[in-house]
Amino acid sequence: MIYGLNDVVIHRMRIEESIAGEEQKRIERGKLDTLLAWCETMQCRRRVLLSYFGEEAGGCGNCDTCLEPPEAWDGLVAAQKAMSAALRTEQRFGAGHLIDILRGKATEKVLQFGHERLPTFGAGADLDEAGWRSVFRQLLAAGLLRADAEAYGALRLTDSARPVLKGEQSLSLRRQAPRRRSKESAPAARRSGADVALDDAGQALFDALRRWRAETARAQGVPAYVILHDRSLLELASRRPASAEELLGIAGIGAAKADRYAEALLRIVA
Numbered sequence: 001m002i003y004g005l006n007d008v009v010i011h012r013m014r015i016e017e018s019i020a021g022e023e024q025k026r027i028e029r030g031k032l033d034t035l036l037a038w039c040e041t042m043q044c045r046r047r048v049l050l051s052y053f054g055e056e057a058g059g060c061g062n063c064d065t066c067l068e069p070p071e072a073w074d075g076l077v078a079a080q081k082a083m084s085a086a087l088r089t090e091q092r093f094g095a096g097h098l099i100d101i102l103r104g105k106a107t108e109k110v111l112q113f114g115h116e117r118l119p120t121f122g123a124g125a126d127l128d129e130a131g132w133r134s135v136f137r138q139l140l141a142a143g144l145l146r147a148d149a150e151a152y153g154a155l156r157l158t159d160s161a162r163p164v165l166k167g168e169q170s171l172s173l174r175r176q177a178p179r180r181r182s183k184e185s186a187p188a189a190r191r192s193g194a195d196v197a198l199d200d201a202g203q204a205l206f207d208a209l210r211r212w213r214a215e216t217a218r219a220q221g222v223p224a225y226v227i228l229h230d231r232s233l234l235e236l237a238s239r240r241p242a243s244a245e246e247l248l249g250i251a252g253i254g255a256a257k258a259d260r261y262a263e264a265l266l267r268i269v270a
């Protein structure tokens with residue numbers, strides 16, 4: 001899914017600023033929420049679309065979430081830090097400045113407002129810039145933050161943010177997939193965030209394994225990650241097991257999966 005934090009802010013502001021009546025704005029907000037939820041979904045996109053039209057379907061095996069299942073992570077603490085950065089700066093700033101504060105960057109603007117003295121300054125150094133943009137985007141998409149059109153897109157907490165801030169509600173976020181570049185500069189290992197490096201043959205094998213996984217998932221009507229995770233495919237591609245026994249040494253492959261898929265996997269690896 002290629003869309004950014006700014007897209008969300010701009011679309012929200014456009015709705016609020018428009019001269020449409022309140023009823024029309026409510027409809028537009030609802031449409032945007034539906035679209036954003038679709039963008040951030042962890043499920044098969046086709047399935048989500050069809051459910052929107054009242055139809056039930058299994059995983060399609062073809063969409064990006066089927067092919068590269070997103071990982072979820074517990075985003076509660078990150079969300080609380082993001083919200084606290086907004087609150088401590090009186091909800092007067094946009095995501096860029098809040099991210100600078102969280103990452104402990106003493107920019108001119110940070111120093112101008114004395115924000116380097118906030119307890120939140122540097123509290124989010126564990127996430128990089130892209131990671132924080134992804135967090136803010138998802139908080140906006142989930143309606144926990146909103147961009148104030150009258151204050152140049154300053155981020156404000158909504159009423160639904162309160163339980164998250166107090167830790168009364170859990171918050172699962174979607175792990176940001178590293179941005180895909182050309183094939184040379186983005187080997188599979190980097191794409192999926194694993195620390196396995198693949199050579200050209202390994203990369204070809206990894207692609208073949210993914211195609212097999214997509215077909216198998218489609219045939220079974222389940223999401224791809226139910227068949228095998230990317231991590232398992234990467235290990236298969238780099239370690240190239242030659243027997244069912246060696247298969248069991250691959251992360252995510254237990255006896256049941258080895259039983260079921262050994263023949264197909266060993267054939268592809270060979």
Ligand SMILES: [Zn+2]
Nearest residue numbers: 044060063066
């Ligand atoms: Zn799908």
